[in-house]
Amino acid sequence: ARCVCVNMYIYIYYTHTQRKTSVCGLSSPSGPRVCIVGGGPAGFYTAQQLLKARRDAVVDIYERLPVIILRSRSGLRLVTNVINTFTQTAQHERCSFHGNVNVGKDVTIDELQQAYHTKPQHNTEGNRSMGIPGEDLAGVFSAKDFVGWYNGLPSNKEPRPDLSCETALVLGQGNVALDVARILLDTDITQNALEALAGSKVRRVLIVGQRGPLQIACTIKELREMVNLPNTRADMLPADFEGIAEALKGKNIKKLMMMKTVKEGRDEKAEKCWGFRFFRSPVEILAGADGKRAAGIRLALNKLESACACACACSDPTGQLEDVDCGLIISSIGYKSIPIDPAVPFDPQKAIVPNEMGRVQDTAGLYCSGWVKRGPTGVIATTMNDSFDTACVLIQDMEAGKLDVSANKPGAQAITALRQTRGVRTVLFSQWEKINAEEEKRGRSLGKPREKLLDVNQMLKIA
Numbered sequence: 001a002r003c004v005c006v007n008m009y010i011y012i013y014y015t016h017t018q019r020k021t022s023v024c025g026l027s028s029p030s031g032p033r034v035c036i037v038g039g040g041p042a043g044f045y046t047a048q049q050l051l052k053a054r055r056d057a058v059v060d061i062y063e064r065l066p067v068i069i070l071r072s073r074s075g076l077r078l079v080t081n082v083i084n085t086f087t088q089t090a091q092h093e094r095c096s097f098h099g100n101v102n103v104g105k106d107v108t109i110d111e112l113q114q115a116y117h118t119k120p121q122h123n124t125e126g127n128r129s130m131g132i133p134g135e136d137l138a139g140v141f142s143a144k145d146f147v148g149w150y151n152g153l154p155s156n157k158e159p160r161p162d163l164s165c166e167t168a169l170v171l172g173q174g175n176v177a178l179d180v181a182r183i184l185l186d187t188d189i190t191q192n193a194l195e196a197l198a199g200s201k202v203r204r205v206l207i208v209g210q211r212g213p214l215q216i217a218c219t220i221k222e223l224r225e226m227v228n229l230p231n232t233r234a235d236m237l238p239a240d241f242e243g244i245a246e247a248l249k250g251k252n253i254k255k256l257m258m259m260k261t262v263k264e265g266r267d268e269k270a271e272k273c274w275g276f277r278f279f280r281s282p283v284e285i286l287a288g289a290d291g292k293r294a295a296g297i298r299l300a301l302n303k304l305e306s307a308c309a310c311a312c313a314c315s316d317p318t319g320q321l322e323d324v325d326c327g328l329i330i331s332s333i334g335y336k337s338i339p340i341d342p343a344v345p346f347d348p349q350k351a352i353v354p355n356e357m358g359r360v361q362d363t364a365g366l367y368c369s370g371w372v373k374r375g376p377t378g379v380i381a382t383t384m385n386d387s388f389d390t391a392c393v394l395i396q397d398m399e400a401g402k403l404d405v406s407a408n409k410p411g412a413q414a415i416t417a418l419r420q421t422r423g424v425r426t427v428l429f430s431q432w433e434k435i436n437a438e439e440e441k442r443g444r445s446l447g448k449p450r451e452k453l454l455d456v457n458q459m460l461k462i463a
Contacts, residue, residue: 032057032398033411037103039063041380042370044086045387051092053395059095060412065154066099066427066459067435082380090429099427100460106424107415128334130171134285135331138162139294143176143332150183150193152452154459157192162293163200165327169297171282172332173209174217175379178226180330181205185272186229191451202328204235205274210281210302211315213244219379226274235275279303279315280322285329296325335376350375358390365403367394431463438462 034050036043039061047059068090090097101107127142129135139162148156168184170177183197184205209216227234280299288295299322302315336351345354345361352375353360353368360366369390370383378386397403419426427435435453443450453459 034059035062035412036060037062037101039065039068039097039099040370041082041086041383042387044068044089045384046369046391047095048085048089049388049391050395051089051094053391054398057094059092061090061095061097062101062103063097063099064102066432066456066463068097068099068429068432090432097427097429097432099432100425100456101419106422107418111415111418126336126338127331128336130282130331130333132282132284134287134294137285137287137294138292139165139327140285140329140331143170143172143180143330144335146180146330147176150197152192152454154454154456157454160196161328163196163202163328166201167204167206167324167326168202168328168330169206169208169324169326170330170332171208172217172334173207173276174332175219175222177207177330177332178218178222180332181207181274182226182229185232185274191446191448192454203272205272206277206324206326207274208277208280208282208299210279211313212278212304213241213276215313216276216278229274231270232272232274233270235273237275237277240276240278281315281317283321286323293327294329295327296323297329298323335371337372357393359393359397425460427460427463434463435459 032054034047034057036047036059043061043063047061050057051059068086089095127144134140141161145156146161149158149161163184170180184200184202277299279302281302282297283300284298285294286296286298287293300317301320301322303318305314305316337346337353338351339346339348339353344363344366346352347354353372355361355368355373358367358369358373360368367390369387371377373390374386416426436450439450439452442453445451453462
């Protein structure tokens with residue numbers, strides 16, 4: 001069997017491979033071999049489920065970076081037990097980690113087609129455009145790039161945001177938006193980002209959303225962390241909350257906490273402040289005197305179509321506009337998947353691969369999981385359940401005979417030979433452990449859990 005995971009996405013292809021060794025005390029001449037491309041949560045959760053369900057399955061995990069995507073390197077702040085689960089999966093005797101392999105570059109799509117039964121397709125992450133004038137000005141960042149910068153992703157080590165302004169504005173009110181706001185006010189991250197943030201003059205962060213408090217997308221956990229930030233005070237507009245107490249009727253803890261923050265959050269002694277700004281949509285990024293750097297944003301004021309408390313309520317513009325001075329603007333309105341192979345079905349409007357429970361439409365043997373399956377929504381538990389579901393569907397199809405695994409194909413042997421002839425160095429799990437140990441060592445000297453390496457060549461040298 002062949003499974004390909006891309007970042008938070010999974011594509012599954014099947015080959016029938018000969019087994020020459022005994023696994024878990026079972027001698028089996030053949031069994032499914034699964035390849036997962038992407039060392040992130042979706043990939044590891046899928047691998048975990050497959051290894052548990054099929055004692056004859058062998059799983060290879062391929063990752064573009066030389067490192068396993070743990071902790072917040074990918075933007076998800078993973079808790080300790082999740083990190084331990086991923087590490088245990090990578091250490092499993094039937095699982096192999098292969099870092100520093102970029103599918104689509106080091107190994108081409110055509111070559112994967114020749115090695116496996118079905119057509120592989122590789123998606124990458126992109127940013128949703130705001131679609132407004134001025135979004136290409138200096139000082140305007142996507143949350144994806146900003147998160148990658150402070151979390152130590154090598155591909156995002158150069159944004160270097162200018163933090164000399166007093167007010168920063170975050171567009172969007174989901175979990176990532178609150179993470180960004182929290183980082184701007186108080187955090188423990190890479191030394192590179194810490195040094196930049198240490199000299200930051202940002203004292204005010206506004207988190208803007210087009211609808212109201214009853215439709216806010218963040219979780220109670222993220223809201224609680226914002227409320228409990230030291231040395232900060234909440235700065236809300238009481239008018240945004242008029243009439244919602246009756247609609248809540250004491251049932252929504254998240255919104256009740258927000259109401260409590262509105263009433264009690266004005267600690268005038270705090271040096272920094274943050275606040276939600278509801279019923280507002282971006283219209284234009286306003287340039288400063290030089291015409292090159294953002295100096296503010298123009299927002300359209302909205303109203304809800306109805307006074308209902310449901311999360312699906314829509315907003316309409318009122319015709320009123322509001323200008324806000326701010327030197328840093330971070331768009332957190334969503335990630336999106338980008339297709340690389342047009343032969344695989346893709347819905348450009350939803351930015352997902354059309355699928356049924358992870359089975360890609362009209363493409364036998366191809367499965368997906370994570371954001372490319374459902375869109376960029378949910379928390380780590382959502383990705384876990386989503387990946388488990390896809391793995392279960394995969395196993396069901398195998399056992400029902402819906403997938404032809406009878407023919408032999410070269411699979412990983414062919415891909416390994418290609419990498420070797422091209423001088424592509426693979427980082428195995430034992431070599432990743434050296435990188436991990438070095439990051440932890442550097443972190444201890446700075447009083448932190450780890451200091452992430454930002455240069456791939458440096459990672460490879462240490463490995």
